[in-house]
Amino acid sequence: MEVGARVDIGDPQPTSPSSTPSPTRLPNRARAGANAITPDIFSLMHYQRTGDRYIVRFESGEPVVEPLLEWLAANKIGYASLTGLGAVREAKVSYWNGETRQYEAHALDEQMEIVSFVGNATLKEGAPFLHIHVTLGRRDLSIIGGHFNGGVVHPNLELIVAQGKEAVARGLDEACGLWVMQLHERS
Amino acid sequence: MEVGARVDIGDPQPTSPSSTPSPTRLPNRARAGANAITPDIFSLMHYQRTGDRYIVRFESGEPVVEPLLEWLAANKIGYASLTGLGAVREAKVSYWNGETRQYEAHALDEQMEIVSFVGNATLKEGAPFLHIHVTLGRRDLSIIGGHFNGGVVHPNLELIVAQGKEAVARGLDEACGLWVMQLHERS
Amino acid sequence: MEVGARVDIGDPQPTSPSSTPSPTRLPNRARAGANAITPDIFSLMHYQRTGDRYIVRFESGEPVVEPLLEWLAANKIGYASLTGLGAVREAKVSYWNGETRQYEAHALDEQMEIVSFVGNATLKEGAPFLHIHVTLGRRDLSIIGGHFNGGVVHPNLELIVAQGKEAVARGLDEACGLWVMQLHERS
Numbered sequence: 148m149e150v151g152a153r154v155d156i157g158d159p160q161p162t163s164p165s166s167t168p169s170p171t172r173l174p175n176r177a178r179a180g181a182n183a184i185t186p187d188i189f190s191l192m193h194y195q196r197t198g199d200r201y202i203v204r205f206e207s208g209e210p211v212v213e214p215l216l217e218w219l220a221a222n223k224i225g226y227a228s229l230t231g232l233g234a235v236r237e238a239k240v241s242y243w244n245g246e247t248r249q250y251e252a253h254a255l256d257e258q259m260e261i262v263s264f265v266g267n268a269t270l271k272e273g274a275p276f277l278h279i280h281v282t283l284g285r286r287d288l289s290i291i292g293g294h295f296n297g298g299v300v301h302p303n304l305e306l307i308v309a310q311g312k313e314a315v316a317r318g319l320d321e322a323c324g325l326w327v328m329q330l331h332e333r334s
Numbered sequence: 335m336e337v338g339a340r341v342d343i344g345d346p347q348p349t350s351p352s353s354t355p356s357p358t359r360l361p362n363r364a365r366a367g368a369n370a371i372t373p374d375i376f377s378l379m380h381y382q383r384t385g386d387r388y389i390v391r392f393e394s395g396e397p398v399v400e401p402l403l404e405w406l407a408a409n410k411i412g413y414a415s416l417t418g419l420g421a422v423r424e425a426k427v428s429y430w431n432g433e434t435r436q437y438e439a440h441a442l443d444e445q446m447e448i449v450s451f452v453g454n455a456t457l458k459e460g461a462p463f464l465h466i467h468v469t470l471g472r473r474d475l476s477i478i479g480g481h482f483n484g485g486v487v488h489p490n491l492e493l494i495v496a497q498g499k500e501a502v503a504r505g506l507d508e509a510c511g512l513w514v515m516q517l518h519e520r521s
Numbered sequence: 522m523e524v525g526a527r528v529d530i531g532d533p534q535p536t537s538p539s540s541t542p543s544p545t546r547l548p549n550r551a552r553a554g555a556n557a558i559t560p561d562i563f564s565l566m567h568y569q570r571t572g573d574r575y576i577v578r579f580e581s582g583e584p585v586v587e588p589l590l591e592w593l594a595a596n597k598i599g600y601a602s603l604t605g606l607g608a609v610r611e612a613k614v615s616y617w618n619g620e621t622r623q624y625e626a627h628a629l630d631e632q633m634e635i636v637s638f639v640g641n642a643t644l645k646e647g648a649p650f651l652h653i654h655v656t657l658g659r660r661d662l663s664i665i666g667g668h669f670n671g672g673v674v675h676p677n678l679e680l681i682v683a684q685g686k687e688a689v690a691r692g693l694d695e696a697c698g699l700w701v702m703q704l705h706e707r708s
């Protein structure tokens with residue numbers, strides 16, 4: 148482990164609302180699980196709609212995952228692609244181990260650029276579900292990254308959320324143990 | 335070479351269909367070239383259209399390039415931007431050497447996150463052509479990447495394919511030896 | 522600093538037109554500041570509109586930031602998201618230091634893939650403003666990156682510029698010293 152991070156193995160699919168005890172459509176922040184990243188402030192995401200896209204901004208001290216899940220539910224967004232850039236002062240990032248079929252989560256406690264943020268929002272068992280990967284930039288310009296479990300923004304995070312016309316639900320793929328997008332057509 | 339990969343120099347522009355012996359619009363998978371990555375299974379990409387975009391998913395064991403080229407041809411997509419995330423268990427990634435004007439291809443044989451997948455689909459001599467760059471995440475969260483020549487998905491790859499209204503053709507730029515997009519306007 | 526780059530600390534928000542002495546809407550290239558990257562040629566960006574998006578291509582020897590700012594002004598684009606891939610033969614990339622609240626700029630003088638290019642175009646004091654992050658790929662496939670201050674394309678850079686229906690202005694956030702997007706709604 149080269150990244151100077153604490154490593155805690157496990158925590159599969161932690162961007163799912165079901166990783167909190169109460170996977171309701173509008174989870175109460177107070178019910179966030181013991182492993183949740185603790186924000187400084189209650190989130191008040193800034194956003195603006197343009198066509199089928201939303202421009203979204205998070206402020207310093209805001210977490211990313213929980214407010215975004217709530218906002219997706221409140222805006223009834225059943226599918227969206229996500230792209231963005233910004234910076235965090237801490238983050239949790241995972242690697243999916245093909246042998247154990249488990250995510251290995253790394254808590255990163257340092258100021259880092261979010262150099263790329265690529266993902267999507269779908270529905271898992273009726274509730275918003277996030278799948279996001281990030282590259283994070285360190286002071287020497289080196290880059291680390293992987294599956295994004297969450298983080299605390301500092302000073303800024305800017306996203307484009309491009310909504311689809313229909314919701315996309317995920318179903319459990321027994322072969323890999325992951326929830327995968329259920330799409331209508333096959334080539 | 336820090337990445338523990340086998341290195342085989344050469345293989346310029348290998349994401350083009352013309353790198354296989356028969357660059358037809360719907361190449362027969364059985365005719366794939368000797369350097370092609372061998373998939374476990376015949377590809378059955380999952381997809382769904384939403385507006386001018388397609389949501390696309392590849393399953394474990396599927397290659398990326400050949401099925402995507404076939405699907406682009408079958409859906410008569412003459413231009414699209416591509417963005418995505420997922421994971422591969424092997425990949426071929428290249429660096430373009432400005433002195434030799436050749437791609438240097440690296441075969442990477444390990445389970446890696448696709449942390450970013452950014453590219454486009456155009457037409458080269460009438461057939462679909464892919465230009466894709468990837469960052470790949472390793473178990474220690476370190477990132478490697480470059481020009482994507484192909485890979486075998488495991489367990490999942492999710493793309494957004496945003497189709498343009500008109501096809502974009504590529505033409506050979508003699509100065510750099512690459513096929514570049516022919517666009518109508520200049521600033 | 523592992524990247525073999527010259528380091529010059531400072532240069533906050535250098536992708537802003539105001540980092541040149543004359544932040545007019547259509548800055549004269551001859552007035553570019555002393556720290557500007559010097560292109561080989563006057564820029565003649567290639568582009569083509571498709572729906573609400575522009576496909577844009579830069580040629581070898583072209584800088585990225587100044588021509589893009591001029592083109593945004595000429596096309597009256599008050600908001601757009603930017604995504605792309607390509608390669609540069611030199612670039613300037615920064616890390617935002619949370620303690621000093623300053624960008625630390627690194628001049629990188631080598632041929633590198635632009636593996637991801639994610640950003641947006643907004644307005645700052647009425648003039649186009651760019652916020653872009655890049656991952657850059659080196660010959661050994663290692664990746665460096667961060668906040669993109671500019672670079673010289675070689676041999677090619679391909680962008681998708683997705684225009685919004687309304688302009689988005691930036692305002693100074695006193696707390697972090699950065700200009701942040703002013704969006705109409707809050708969750």
